[in-house]
Amino acid sequence: MTFVNAGTLGAEPGKRDELVAHLTRRSPALADVGCLAYEVGVNDDEPDTVFVVEIWTDAAAHRASLELPDVQASIAAARPLLSGEFGGFRFDAVGSPLRD
């Protein structure tokens, strides 16, 4: 069953869009290790926050992604843009109305 990460990332003031650019850079390797969806968004009511929802084939696929050179480079590049405020939740799915 899938593993889901739904998170909010606080950005340093004025750095939100730069953070979005890092998170949305095309990365085919993610799908190769089992990333089914990776949506990045913003909401002008919270102008210093980036919202992310990721769906993975399982938690092991998510862990494997963190070892990818592309992902490690992206994390390093994004770090100075982060305020240190994180939120959200993660879970192992138990089902979906879209499948049996």
Next chain:
Amino acid sequence: MTFVNAGTLGAEPGKRDELVAHLTRRSPALADVGCLAYEVGVNDDEPDTVFVVEIWTDAAAHRASLELPDVQASIAAARPLLSGEFGGFRFDAVGSPLRD
């Protein structure tokens, strides 16, 4: 661009799994109106909470789903199982590393 709803639903004590059963009942009509993913999960660290992540083609698709008879019946059936505690966030996606 997609619309994402990432939410937590508080369940009345002991009613979590019944709430999960409602939320995961097979509903092909959701895909018909533009539901791309709908993952439901639990986490035993928070035994009275159900976690949901939904990805829709756009916010209009999500709104349209709320008018479906299936969905309205499911909401009515689930209501007595809910504690009234809700959390999470929703956003319009601005991009994804999985697509250009």
